[in-house]
Amino acid sequence: MEKNVEEPLIYTSRGNLPIASLQYRHEWTENENEIIFAEEYLLDGEIVKRSVHAKLKKSLTFETQQATFE
């Protein structure tokens, strides 16, 4: 009996494509403001899927001040 093995697909700008047909690459970048992880899938050199995970390092700080009576 023949096994029914489905090819894994991934959603892209060109619809669902077999993952095996795509080139995958990723990159980490970090600076004082953020940490970014980006991953890309390419089909014949064209980016058909790009996702980004970002962590912002800097919070917004509101400095409160209170006057004094002299």
Add this chain to the structure above:
Amino acid sequence: MCTSFKVELLNGHHALGTSVVRAGTTADTIKAALYLATATINASTTAYTATGESNGAGYSAGGVTVTNATAPTSSSTTAYWTPSASIVYTTITIGATDCVLLYNSTQSNKAIAAFTFSSQTLTAGTLTLTMPTNDASNALLRFV
């Protein structure tokens, strides 16, 4: 300044100017909209605007609702608040984007804060903005 006052500002307890009539006692709905690198969103922004907002497949104007399950609190003399989950835009295709604006959709879309990051394009992908640790040193919004 009283630390409790800082927390109560975040909770909408004080109105030192003309107040608004609040619809209820539940937390307001906070949303997060994305903006193109060409947009001008900064500390002068007073409310959500569609001008310069990112657009494309899968992205809805106005952005997404921020998960807010953790009330503002304080530690030592710092009051702080952070969304209780990452802000996620699922399966979107947008051009060069470098800013997210938090705004209060319950209160006439009034702006809260803008955060910038290095310009990113998304192609049928997911943008996940991970929140910092919710404490006095790292929380997203801090009154010190």
